[in-house]
Amino acid sequence: MEHNLAVYNTLKRGKEIFVPLNEPFVGMYVCGPTVYGDPHLGHARPAIAFDLVFRYLKHLGYKVRYVRNITDVGHLEADRDEGEDKIAKKARLDQLEPMEVVQYYSDRYYHFMELLNVERPSIEPRASGHIMEQIEMIRKILGTGFAYVVNGSVYFDIEKYNGSYPYGKLSGRKLEDLMANTRDLEGQEEKRNPFDFALWKKALPEHIMRWPSPWSDGFPGWHLECSAMGTRYLGEQFDIHGGGMDLLFPHHECEIAQSQVANGKEAVRYWLHNNMVTINGQKMGKSLGNAVSLEEFFTGNHPLLEQAYSPMTIRFFILQAHYRSTLDFSNEALQAAEKGLKRLMAGMETLKSLQSAASSQIQGSRFKVQGSVNNPASDIRHPVSDIQHPGSRIQHLADSCYAAMNDDFNSPVVIANLFEGVRIIHAVKEGKEHLTEEELNHLNRLFDTFVTEIMGLQDESSGDQSKRIDGLMELIIGMRKEARERKDWGASDRIREALEDLGIILKDSREGTSWEKAD
RNA sequence: GGUCUCGUGGCCGAGUGGCUAGGCAGCGGUCUGCAAAACCGCGUACAGCGGUUCGACUCCGCUCGAGACCUCCA
Incomplete structure (x- = not known):
């Protein structure tokens, strides 16, 4: 594959040239949502960030299998000490079957992702549908002696693991530090060490979601599904694992440990993490109570919102920041994104009209090209070579766009370049600059490729006009x-x-x- | 408390050891019956204090400030 795509690998704390295990195939796993609540802006960030990665890898010619899970079991309730399943708790409150809750919120998730023009991954497996794989993985881990059984629950032995492998290498933590400041949480008595994590939890009587296993009727630990499903669909080793930075520790750290022990090798080659959306400088999160749902954004129905913001505005807003930077939400920023997007799409529209008129106009304007070369005013701003060959600017733009994408998917720089293209489009429209039909085609391809194909931006303004x-x-x-x-x-x-x-x-x-x- | 990240013009947000993105807002202009829209032009900002360097916003140290993770979270 002819490219030099560099990605920031959290594991290496730096950028590396991306080389897949089995070219032209690429395996990518991304942590998906826990479907016990309505999707909010925080869910849109990784979905769009890795949609960009997915689209760009495909554009480069890779055959990508993109797996994004739906977590529908197994996460513990934070404010509960009984280890009650999140889904189960929500179900009790709503007087619904757990799977009814799961169905409802995953449908909502799919719907809003579709509005955001996020492509569906190749496979969207559910934890509840992969209990067997998870049990099998626990069995393997137990077989290596890196886990122990207590009262029907199975725990991963971190201290023992750390003797053979470096636990904490992804998040840069050391076991000694963790030992020094672990909190005392209830329900930890069964563990040999507080930082050991559950592979299987025995269900309490009030748990609705439960499955039989060799150890007890219960449910799988909350880090296991990703390891099990990643292995199942992408193999024991695969190329990319993505997710939010908040999952780095302990979730991804635990995944590394589980897979290492179960499969005897390191599962993931490139770890990619998106940063958080903030609101007034603070992380937007469901548990913080400051999350604005996507539905609220699209309808404008939220005290924090001055108006509704369309899905494409949200998408553009997210793409205007690099995926590894925090992105601060505000009405002002969103309104700026809305107007910027409008300008970009209008420019693209103008470009199409230029193209249809191209053949007739270009001929007649040839003479004017000479004139503009002699125009001293334009010499001030552009190198002479560009004035003689305005088309070379297009090539330069294309190169810049690819360079930006190859530099760890730098969409904001791509967008900046595209606005440069919009300026050229206007100049051509005004007759100040001239492009040959070939150059115009080139510019058109550039916009189609980057705006539509790679960034996934759609024109919303005329879509619903009958x-x-x-x-x-x-x-x-x-x-x-x-x-x-x-x-x-x-x-x-x-x-x-x-x-x-x-x-x-x-x-x-x-x-x-x-x-x-x-x- | 521990680990880590960040601090860029009114706002959002890239980037780099010297050539100093982009968007929005603002100002000026073009166009126009008026208005709006559209288009063109204009901003030398990088928390503070030291140090390294011919030269730092970019490297190092300290200070101040903000945030993330350490507990479910995208």
Whole structure:
């Protein structure tokens, strides 16, 4: 594969050239949602970040198998000491079957991800559907002596593991430090050490979700599903494992330990972690009570929101920051993203119209090219070579976009380059610069590739406008045009104002009048 | 308390040992019956204090500030 894609590997604390195990195949596993609540902005971040990775790897020609799990069992309730299953607790509160809750929230998750134009992964396995694999993995781990059974529960022996392998190498923690400051939590009596983690938990009587196992009726430990399902679908070793930074410790650390022991080898080659969305500088999280759900963003129905924000605005907002940086939420930032996106999409629209008119215009404008070379004003801003070959700027833009993506998926720099492209588009439209048909095609391909294919941005403005409305608007605008030609400003303004009351804004320009919804 | 990350112009957000993204807002202009929209132009900012260097916003140290993880969390 001809590229030099560098990815930031958390394990190495630095960027490395990406080389898959079995080219052209790439295996990627990403930690998905726990489906016991409505998806919020925090869920959108990794989904979009790894969607970008997925799309770009495919663009480079890789055959990617992308696995993202749905966690529907096994996570413990934080404020409970009985080890009650999160899903079960929610089910009790709502008087529903656990699987009903799971079904509801996973449907919601899929729906909102689709609105965000996040591509469906290749496989979306559920923990509850892979109990057998998890039991099998526990058996293997027990066989190596790195786990022990107490009262029907199975725990991973961290201290023993640390004797053979470096526990904490991903998160940069040392066992001694962990020993020095572990908290006393209830329900830990069974463990030899507080930092040991459960592979299997015996169910208490009130637990609704339970499965038989050699050790007890119970449920799998909360780190196991990723190791088991990753192994099942991607093999004992695979290329990329992704997830939020908050999962780094202990979740991913435990995954490393489990897989190492069970399979006798290190499972993951590149660990990628996205950073958090913050709100007033603080992490947005369900447990912090400051999470704004995606539905609330799309409807604007939340005290913190000044308006609704469309799915593409959210997507663009997220892509405008690098995935490893925190991203601070605010109305101001979101509104900026909304306008920026609009400008980008409008530029793309203009580009298409330029292209259709290209062959006729380019011929006639050849002479003007000479003129602009001699224009001293433009010499100030551009190197002479660029003026003689405006198309070379397009090539440079394309190179810059690829360079940005190859530098650990730097979407904000890609976007900056695309805005440079928008400037060129306007200049060509105004007749200040000229491109050959070939160059115009090149620019068009560049936008299609990066905006649509890789960044997954769609034009929302015209998507839901039916042909009938378009026809009506054409009619109304035509009538207003006639009024204006008669200099009947009263009629003209009345039409404009009436439409404005209906939430439709007219935009007059030299080329004619266009319209859009006010929102 | 321990481990780690970060501190960039009004806001969001890239990046780099010298060539100093981008978006939004603001200001100026073009266009226009008016308005809006659109387009063009304009901002030398990198927490503070030291040090290394010919030169640091970028490297090192300290101080201040913010955050993440250590417990379920994307």
